Amino acid sequence: MASRALREVGLLELYETIERPLVPVLAHMERAGIRVDRQRLDEFSRELELALERATRDIYVHAGEEFNIGSPKQLATILFEKLKLPPLRKTKTGYSTDADVLEQLALGHELPAKIIEHRTLAKLKSTYADSLPTLINARTGRIHPSFNQLVAVTGRLSSSNPNAQNIPIRTELGRRIRAAFVAEAGHRFLAADYSQIELRILAHVSGEESLVEAFRRGEDIHRRTAAEVFGVPLDHVTPQQRDVAKTTNFAVIYGVTAFGLSRGLDMTQKQAQEYLNQFFARHPKVKGYLTRTVAEGRERGYVSTLLGRRRYLPELRSGNPNLRGFGERMATNAPIQGTAADLVKIAMVRVARELAARGLRSRMLLQVHDELLFEVPQAEIETMRTLVQEKMENVHSLSVPLLVELGVGPNWRDVE
DNA sequence: GGGAAAGGCTTG
C-alpha cells in the first residue's frame, strides 16, 4: 500500500500534511482562473506589430539584405560570414547568437542591438500579447492555468496553458503584459511575496552567524555581504560592490562555480574565484554546510529539504567529473529551493483553510514560487492583508524571521 | 504534414 511505502521512507507526513491537502487548493485556483483584458492585449499587439515592422526594415538595411530574423542559423550567416563579426561562442550546431553574444557584438556594429530589440518585441507579441487572448475561456471569460504538482524535481509547482509563472516584469514594455491581468469589478489584487526566502533558508540551515544576525537585524543582506567580503564598513559599500555581493549570494544558492560567477559578473574566472574564496572565508559555516550536504548526498544517494522531501542524485557517484559537477550543484541547490517550495505550499494550505473557515469571498488565484496572488472584494482587503501576512510569515519557525511584502492594486502590474 | 530537436527568451 502506498502509505506504508511512504511511511517507510519517512515521507508520509509530507504527503499527508502538504501534498494531499494542496490538491483541492490547486483545483480551486484552476477553476477560479484570472481575468485578462483582451482589448488591452489586442491594442498592445498592434503596437508591437508596428514596432516589429520598423525594426525589421532597420535590420535589413544594416544587414544589406533580407533574411528570416527568427532563424538563428540565417542570422549567424549574416553576422559571422557576411559581416565578419567575431563568433564568440559555439552551440551544438554552429555559432551562438544569444543575447549575451549580441550584447558583446553590439559594441562593434549597429546590427546586433537591433536584433535584440526585434527578439524582445517578437517574444512579447507571440508568447503573450497574441497567445493569452486565445486561452480565454468562453464561459468564464478568464484564463485558467494548470498548476502541475508532479513536474519539478525540487518540489516546486510548475504552471502551463498558460505558464502564469513567467509573465514579464523586468522591463517597462513587458510590464504592459502584466497590466492586462486585471481584478474583477469591485475587487483588488493582493500580492504577497516572501522577501529573500532562499537566502533566509540558507542562513537557517547553515547556521552562519553573519547571515543570521543580518536577517535578525533587518539589514540589507547584499549590502552586509559586500561589507564583509570587501572589508569595508556598511555605509561605505558602493552600489557596484553591492551588486557583486548580490550575484555572489545567488551563485552560492545555485551551486557555485568560479566559471559561472565570472559569467554573471562579467569578469575573469580568476577574479571570480577570489571573490568566492573571500566569501567562504567570511562565511565558514556556509562552506561547511555545502560540503556536508554534498557528502551526505553521495553517501545516501539523495539530499533532503527541511521537511524531508528527497531528491535522488546518482550523479554524485559518477566517475565523469562533468556529470559529478552537475550533481554537486543540484545537491546544494535542491534542499534550499525545495525547502522554500515546502514552506510556500504549507502557507497555501493554511491560508485556504482560513478562507473557508471564515467564509471569506477572497480567492487564491496564482502561485509564482515565492509569491501568492489573491483576488479580494473591496470589503475584505484589510482582513486579507493581516491574514495572509500572518499565515505566510509564521508558516514555520526558523532561526531567522520570514518577511512578507504585500501589495494591493487593480491589476498585476500596479500592486503597491 | 507532423513530431522532435535546437536555439532562444520569459520568469523565480
Add this chain to the structure above:
DNA sequence: GTACGAGCCTTTCCCA
C-alpha cells in the same frame, strides 16, 4: 565545459 528550477515560441530537420 558549468551556474538552480521551469514552459512556450519559431525554425530546422527528418520521416512517412
